Amino acid sequence: MTLRGAGDGLALHGAGAPLRLLLVAEPTTDTALVLVLLTNRFPHAFLELQVEVGQAAALARLAEDPFDVVLVHVPQHRAPGAAAAEEVRAAHPATPLLIVTGSTDSDMTLWARVDGAQAMVSALPGDRAEDRALRYLDLARGLLDAQDAPTCAVDPEGRIVAVNLAWRDVTGRNGGTDELCGVGVSYLDTCDRADLDRRGSGTPDAAIVVGGLRRVLAGTLELFRHDYAWRSPDESRWFRVQVTSATINGGRGAVITHLDTTNVREIEQTLAYQSMHDALTDLPNRALLVDRLEQAICDADRRGLGVAVAHLDLTNFERVNHRVQYSGGDRVLVQVAQRLLAQLRPGDTLARVSGDEFLVLWRDLDLDDPEEVLALGAGLVTALEQPFGAADLPVPVTGSVGVARHVTGRDPERTLSAARLALADAKTRGPRSVALFTQELEEAVIGRTTLETELRKALAGNVTQFVLHYQPVVDLTTGTVVAVESLVRWEHPVLGRVGPDRFIPMAEATGLIHVLGGWVLDQAVRDAVAMTHEGRELDVAVNFSVLQLNDDAVRQVQQVLETSGLRAGRLMIEVTESAFVEDEDAVVRTLEALSQLGVNVAIDDFGTGYSSLHYLRRYPINTIKIDREFVAGIGTNVDDEAICESIVGLAAAVGAATIAEGVETAEQYAFLHSLGCQHGQGFLWSRPVPVDQLGAAIAACGDVPVASARSRTSRTSRTSRTSAGPRTPR
Template sequence: MRVRFGPHPSVIASRRAMARLAAVCYLTGGLVGFLTAWLVPAWEDRAAALAVSSVALIGGVLLVLCGERLSVRGFYGLVFATLALLALQMSSQRGHAEATAAALLLPLLSMFVHAFFDRRATLLADAGIVGLIALAQFAWSALPVAIAATLVCVNGVVAAVTGWLVRAAAEADIDLLTGLPNRRGLVRALRVKLAADRDGTPLTLALLDVEQLVDSAARRGPAAADDLLRGLGQTWSAEAGPAVVARYGDTTFAVLVTGGVTATTALLERLRAAASTAGGFPVGTAGHCAGDTSALLTGRAESALSEARRTGGSSTVHYEDTAGVASQLTAALTAGEFTVVYQPIVDAAEGRVTGAEALVRWIRPGLGPVPPNDFIPDAERSGFIRVLDRWVLRTACQAAASWPRHVATKVTVNVSGQELDQPDYYDQVVAALADSGLPADRLVLEVTESTLDADSAAALDVLRRLRALGIRIAIDDFGTGYSSLSRLHRLPADILKIDRSFVAVLGPTDQEAPVIAAITALARTLGLRTVAEGVEEPHQAALLRRYGCDEIQGWLYGRPGDPELIGAALAGPRTPNHLLTGNR
């Protein structure tokens, strides 16, 4: 097993946060060094000190102006550049107090590393910091022994405290507004109950959507909406007794009941009565089935809540997995019946393979392939889609990590809009990249526009954080049903995927494609790349090229296949590549 010291980000890392903190550190260190060098008249090496301090000031200004453009790897390189700068200062000022002053900046570097990189990525930086202190003491005699020993201890304390705070922030499970468990806290409580209740005691999860009540209160001001949520949390927590009440989302509460449908329905009636607010609210419930994980149960409850929302009013929908769909799909995944295949994505102008889209397939022993249109809806309704999505993500990252590194390439992985609302989705993506060693800029997450709530603050925030790591975001099926310029303007996207329905209508004699022309023109205006799906004929590819479509995918260049085919195509000559057409 290889141990990687790559710059894997922590759960709170974003380019903006890293750039701002790095800029503050550089500007502060440069300003202090510059003023000290200028004001101390007896400084023998004033010129060198001024030069180093000026470099730090310039670096701080550059970080303010364009630091957010740096990748995570770039910030990791900046750490060692800073270490080298401090080493130069300490070496040039050996025997002077200024060497000690430079060394005292090392805890700032340690704090930056442990705030924004995971444990494995901090090992090399920690070794560099301790090594520099040892070098300054034993090779240069630049630091007193007491100062060197104190610095080693201080850096250790800073590293431990910063790392603990970052982990605590990632694992916080209390909603600050209501004092109730948040979604992460609910999942933690659910896992505890699932581990403890081994005697078959019924367990039911209910999700209560109070969005309409909050919107009504918000007309009186944001404080009124917060007061409503806080009041509902306190009232329901007192009324629920041993049941766990949590704030599941911005306007959604969750109640975890030890009991079946009857007990849950009775409790919901009491909660509605205790709310003492005008207007009702929809509720979705789901019961725990043998073998369920927390993700499956919450997924089914969300499916029931979605149905209750469509019904409207104060309806309550209970999800019944009478066919055992979730258990069947879980067993199939465990048995290795699911596989991931890769459809090539081709540069429209040059015809060479530039990457692939990961697609899941289910092959049942003795029955053959199950069409995705048959099992994906069942996976979504049963809540299994989250488990499947994350397995596909990890599998695709592992496969793409083996593709050639000397050429630009990418793997595209589908993610549901509901998945983006999950509190741990960002961590899951970061972990998949870290475990596989795949660089973030080689992963594209594809979100279907119609399933993404463009008004969801949680979904938009996680997309922005993922983009800050270098991951690209593609909007799938653009132009079908839910499209609007206002939605597109709010979505943090890099790529528009042109739906196959617009490609399929392009006939051999067509000389114009106005919809394609409009989409590609819009994408260019917004600075987005375009990828056309479902390209099966040469004349379709020709029209797409004419209108400036950047990339294409479809059976013209091959059906989905093994990842090794993509790797071989990428490793081949960088000329028009038709290696995969034999799979048509």
């Protein structure tokens, strides 16, 4: 579309060539109103107007078709058109840019860009100087009003020459007037007065702002920023003052903007709080506790007092989640946190560092009293004694605590590590235990760590450092070997023979028991295939950890039996009685599945648990093994003899066989035989031996005379315990 006229100063190319304008419109732009605006503003111009909707289309058009002037429609503050204007200016800085604001006939206005002033001067040679001045004043006001933030412009002397609507609104709502902060007032003097009036609310760091403004006006700084708090009787807010150099009235002035950063600051504070606190309990997290520990150490060193850290771990908390589901478990954790908080003294800190682990920082302790921290640790354990959860579904929770006193000069992280090591030691002593870190404990932990590393290496790849030894199981009536028990041994190339009492618990604690137990099962079954004595096949017993009693174990046993061809009835799985208390339901499911495969199940160390009769009633038990502790008391302790007799009777009542462990003397052999115990194993017949020596060991068992039946009436009367000597400690 072309607007024709004659003799207007905008026609750069003469009366015969139109001035080409590109209008960057929005979908809502009323092009007809823009035409009216241009016609009224330039009644004699020879203009050619092209229209593109949207920023992308306009930039593409400008890239291939140059225009003399670009108009951008910005109907509202911060409308998409404002972004389009910035993009056009950045991509085509030499092209004069005009801004069309408003959307109706009454408010649509034409503005020029400040930074395009010289280009517009050359484009308007026919206008009078005062007209140009009025236009640029309108321009400055329009641009300032387009800012949401309170903004003013100052001349080289620091006098305010323009303010925007936001400036007037904010100052007006807070008692400001044109005489105090309007056009013509010295911004520098206003700040100086505010700096002296420290009693006034809402006073920024005026001296700092004045210093920054003076540097910008002097040309030593292009941009200055400063954050300050603004307070009034009704609210508190944060602002960022930004001073930018600008050419004003022919000299170096500045545009000053006060950006409200309250929302951003609140978000930052919220994120900072969340980064230092546990979302569930609202307790400090590990990072915040470490920070407070560092502060406590500095304070303690100055005052000559002690600092200590406790690491608390809830025992088997996963059972709580299984019982009350995870949402219920979360509620229990909140209750635990509240109980523990009640144990703190002023200045102490409780932090939650993981799902069921807590850290406690104790300050102002006696440097010479280690018992003080043990008592504080015991208080944490005592706080957990009463059940948690709802009244109709009480949940028992126990925990162990490791305590470490901070040593001057030690890194805070090392103190936390020491507490963790003490916790590991407390766990070995059972729930509700409290352990204090000592140098001896650290040395023992280092030894365990080294052993754990070696254990991992030994179980990686081909297992070559482990061997199985077998101990014969003898029929007490005939003296014939009927089975063998497999026992794993670790032959380390440097450490030598490592006892199972050292590496089995470590394998369980580290999860390596699954690898080790799988290897033992596979090796024992493969060895058992060829085990015979006098033409009879021998059964083989394999010890299982409670950690192995799961669905994977059932699949593994089934696969090993199918691969080896060993008949399931020849395999016996031995489980210690203490294993049953871990998770009875899971143990029952696993043992029943094994029993359905045809595998025999034995209770090892029977009588050492707390509910032996319950196990006999609930579990699919084929064999009961009498613990060696009771066998050792035969001949010296009538109580142990009575226990052996009771176990044999119980086994017979439920249809289970019995095996006595640790038989070492002919007297023990004879007594057990007289009770009706079917089988025995122990040094009387053979020590555990490697598979290549098993044949000779079985043959030697035949040299042990079969026990003859003897009367038990000659035994010492149960009323004569004193004459029987001291009872064997358990």
